[in-house]
Amino acid sequence: MESRPAPARYGPDYTPKMVAAIASCSTAIGRLDARFTVSPVAKPWAMRAAWTGYAKALQLQSAEVEEIDVFSWGCGLKMPGRPPLPSHLDLFDRFAEWRAALDDPDLLAWRDALPTAIGEPAVARDHPPLIQSLDTVRQLARIEHSIMAWLGLPFALRDRGLSATPLPCLAGGAKAFRMKRKPDADDWLAVLRALESAARIGLERLHGLERHYRDAQRAITAEYRPGALPALLALIQYRPLLSPQSVAELLSMSIAGASKLIERASMAGLLVEITQRRSWRQYLTPDLAADFGYLPAKRGRPVKERPSLPLDRDLASVFDAFDREMAAIDNLLTGAR
Template identity: 70%
Template sequence: MPSPASYGPDYTPQMAAAIASCTASISRLDARISVSSAASAWNRRATWSGYARALQLQSAEVDEIDVFSWGCGLQIPGRPLRSTTLDLFDRFDAWAAALADPDPLAWRDTLPTAISAPAVATQHPALVRALDQVRQHALADGGILPWLGLPFALRDSGLSASTLPCLAGGAKAFRLKRKPDADDWLAVLRALERSAREGLERLHDLEKFHRNAQRAIVEAFRPGALPRLLALTHHRPLLSPQGVADALALSVAGASKLLERAVAADLLVEITQRRSWRLFLPPDLAVEFGYAAPKRGRPAKEPPPLPASRDLTVAFDAFDQEMAAIDKLLTSARGPKLSSP
């Protein structure tokens, strides 16, 4: 490896192992998301996760669940109220629009002209080049955009085929130090690897939820609006009776009964034990955010796949169409608010 006198970290065995491990985690996530049927729903959740991490690097006192609740348009009782004087989410719509932009050069064209890579950069790993772009951007811009730019830098470096929004991040040391030391680089690499692993685990959980939803629909004597509710849950995991009623054109009482059916089928968990202003989350997110206790002991064996039949194929295709319709509805509802970065 070249001497990193003015570029990149010192390539000790520990650093080389961290770079290789982080690169492998990103590659695994990218490979899985490229073939997953739950990619659209995962991307929506990953966008909230990545934005939460970027806010934390800006020293904002916000947790991931707060960004999820903002994205779903709900306030969770007991959580701090959002500031009315400072808009923490003023960059979110522009970032979401950039993530969905098919032009791979659109984000790069908005970078400050001061960001450049020396000739020696081509001799360094792609992951180091991507992180150094974020470091230069953080020195030139004191806002949140440098941390939001990491998924684009990873894509432009060839580490991922598409932007993976859960990989937004960086390190405060990139902004505070002209040359981060080895500990700073290792901290960034480990945090990025952890984000990639968590993103892959959440994709697995989402796909498992999809399979469980299919089984629940097949086992229901009269599914009714249950498929539409489960399709909505994929894309908007935090639910309330009023929100479900508005999205699915139901009465509040009907939406409450529908949510209770999903709870009885172990597809949702109520996180507010109250008669009014009830809120629900999928089991995996309820456990992750601390609203439900994780199950102890050996994990339950997943039921075998349902036998193939024409009737099941029709039911599953209808469910996938419901998911696509909900995705289109939520995307179009957000569309007019988008602005360019």
Template identity: 45%
Template sequence: MAADIVLARMGLTTRPLPCLVLGDPGQRFAIGPRPTLLKRLLKQLRRAAEDGLVRLNRLEDHARRTAAAIAAERRPGLLADLGRLTLTQPCLAARTLAPLLGLTISGAGKLLERATRLGLLVETSGRDTWRSYLARDVALTLGLIAPPLGRPAISAPPSPALAPVLAAFDAEMAALDARLARLGLGSNTPSPEDTDLPPEN
């Protein structure tokens, strides 16, 4: 059985995809229990999970910042496409962005500069030509820019128009859970592909 599923069943993680740590070389020759070794690995796991949460918060902040900047722009153009792209490809340059969005290299460079002025990207090359840009969350993680000081800004409340959309989504998920329960399955039940156990006949 995979280690991630074991940790989830032990209650150490809320999802079977935690931030895992490398094994200790001492495990190769461990005959009996090694409490000290186990504690060291669990501390590494905790640090990795805490670091993962920090990165996740920065990524979510980047997504919120991008959405707010696009909503405030009168003519956002391809900013929304650029924002979606930075979620999977956070390091960009004009020559790599141009074919992805169907722009000329000059047009891609202007789009990247505009996103930088809005605080969505960070120019990291320091060059006058062939500049490269990073998403803010990645630049923070790499220490290329200083983290913001003071209390974080309070996020704007969600639009009232989202309430019926979220309510409909919750109703659909509740109906799906009820249907899975009638079939003897649960939303948190691992599938046979997630374990090394053979499926039941």
């Protein structure tokens, strides 16, 4: 009788398809991490990525929400056409705790808080760091039935050296990790492909946010008197969904003044209206408007970016002032959380 190899007791069976998926996923994570560590918009991207990751974790908890709903909650505005979220559940009760953990400089805090039942057999050292990270989440999901199991994946990836810092958009896993004692090959492949997709989308959005940052600089330099425009453009980095009322409250100005300011940003192509009505208007950044279906997806070759602005002392002072506005907005929103 023909003998067959025994199935793996730790991790998946390393078929050629599995090995290729692991390599591709690890590479995508590495590219995102490398770009994030040097990006001038790392902080606002991390805030947006946290909403993306939390949406994925909620879906793994079988919550009927989409990413757009979490962005809406994070920006404090209800997007038009979206059904109301369940009122009998507090879907976001763990978000503040998770955000605090993401910002915690203690690299051992998450690992030290893991249940003692989670271990790592000696054979784990023979497996790729990505599989070790996912297996930690699998074990945690079997013990911890809350959303925090799925939110732990960015920390596990960091602890295994796949990223220098937790990347919030990489939260996730698979329901099979919780429901099955031993996930099969299809379960592992599904997780790897979903994680790779999250890393690729995260990198695309990071590049998009950097383009928005450069376009904001161009818009400021094109204005004879920028006024409060730099403050609004800095705010857009952190709050991509805005209304005149929210801008007026956050920037301490009148609603009429906020409306005029938003109109200037819209004329520069940095915001698009998604409500098409005379009152209670809402605006969204063009990239997310396309992602969420408010604008048609761009097809064909990407539009060539305008050439970089020349470097001189006057422009350098403008750029420094814009960066100070972004730091001020970050402090303002951090204090409001």
